[in-house]
Amino acid sequence: MPGTITYFSITNKTDRSTMKKTFYSLLLLIAFSLLIANRADAKIKLPGIFGDNMVLQQQAQDKLWGWAGANAMVNVTTGWDHKAYHTKADAQGNWKITVSAPKAGGPYQIAFNDGSPLTLKNVMIGEVWFCSGQSNMEMALRGNSSPILNAAEIILNADNPQLRLCTFHTANSLTPLTDVQAQWNESTSETARNFSAIAYQFGAILQKKLHVPVGLIVSSVGGTMIESWMSKGSLAAFPEVKVPPTILDTVKQPWKLPTALFNGMVAPVLGFNVKGIIWYQGESNRHEPQLYGRLFPVMVADWRKQWGLGDIPFYYVQIAPFGSTDKTRSGPLLREAQLKGMDAIPNSGMASTMDVGMEKFIHYMNKTLPAQRLAYWALGKTYGIKGINYLAPAYKSMEVSGDKITVTFNNAPYLTTYEKPSLTLFEVAGADKVFHPAKATIKANQVVLQSDKVSAPIAVRYAFKEYVMAELYNNDGIPASSFRTDNWDDVR
DSSP: OOOOOOOOOOHHHHHHHHHHHHHHHHHHHHHHHHHHHHHHHOOBBOOTTTTTTOEEEETEEEEEEEOOTOEEEEEETTTTTTEEEEOOTTSEEEEEEEOOOSSSEEEEEEEESSSSEEEEEEEEEEEEEEEEEEEHHBBBTSSSSSTTTTHHHHHHTTEHHHHHHHHHHHHHHHHSSOOEEEEEEEEOHHHHHHHHHHHHOOOOHHHHHHHHHHEEEEEEEEOOOOOSSSOOOTTOOTTSOOOOOOOOOOOGGGSSTTTHHHHHHGGGGGGSSOOOEEEEGGGTTOOOOOHHHHHHHHHHHHHHHHHHOOSSSSSEOOOOOOOOTTOOOOHHHHHHHHHHHHHHTTEEEEEOOOOTOSOSSSSOOOOOOHHHHHHHHHHIIIIIOOOOOOOOEEEEEEEEEEEEEEEEEEOOOSEOOTTTTTTOOOEEOTTTTTTTEEEEEEEEEEEEEETTSSSSOOOESSSSSSSSOOOOETSSSSOOOOSSSSSOOOGG
């Protein structure tokens, strides 16, 4: 009847016993179901940086990590020596193992097991480079509104199982992430087409010269400032850089926020062993060159510290000349900050791009020359291959004699214009700080300068404009950077 409450009474001992057994059976069934469910959820998982076709750094202690069930035993067997490694996941399922990688070779398999097996296939041991920055690093061989010079031929000849390519998907966060979406591929015409033009050509040169597998990891996003690639801790000394709160929901371009890309696209792989880093960024900071000059060495030092690999090589591309309409001279000032970076950053090197820029296109077509010059740094300095010069002509000193200034260069037994009739990019100034074009004459590793409008010169500038095309090279064909001998604040 509606509203009636019925009570049940168990008086029979047999009924009580049966119910007790049924109750305990139900508890066991629930526990077993939960165990199965947890076990399914706890299946061993690896972060995106680990996958089929990847490359691990040779002759190194390489870290492997991931997730498993809480307190689960994780077993790892490396195919190159069939050695078994064991560790126990923590209460949250996190685990990490360090394995010993041999000399370059492969392909190998790596087997993981926490009760559920997982095997990585076609793994190579070789040289791994991390490639980061903004759009000129990101720009793929296929090109976009600007084409890539000789792309069709490069893509045609891209089949190389010894070269492995990995590109990170853009990820933004204001707190450090533990994973990133990525996939390793063998280099083929198809995979190379969509890969960074500079990183690909850099890696292809290394692979050909070193005769070992090479792995390239590209973590880059166009239109980004250096602050986006820096950690919160590294920005603490820069109160003018405002680190945002931890919410990105209402931000239209979150990748432009300070720390967002470090947290999303660097932090997740800081344990992954690499040989070195190549970097191409700076265009978005061109109007804050002084700040950039302070931020840049701090970023590099912080990356190295957090990677825990010491002062690993850090080679970078100088921004190319672009846009003659900008009268602030912020472009040459940013190039100056990058040039000084080699003195401020240990074990670093800069690839000059004074001869590849385009006046109206910031995404210039010739990505081959900067890739080659990065490779010269790696092959000559990091790998110690003799005969490869990677140094550009660099200002050493100047001497004034009457109305003439003689400028002496390092890294240039001989200077050349490659038969250009005259040098037009040198300027000299007197005490009035007004610069005038100078007649320039090359004598071995020196340039003698004179201007009819400056009777007592005290300062020199070379190519110190937004857009120029290089005129001065050493005998290895590497162009001198724009530079100045003064430090006058009224440049802008």
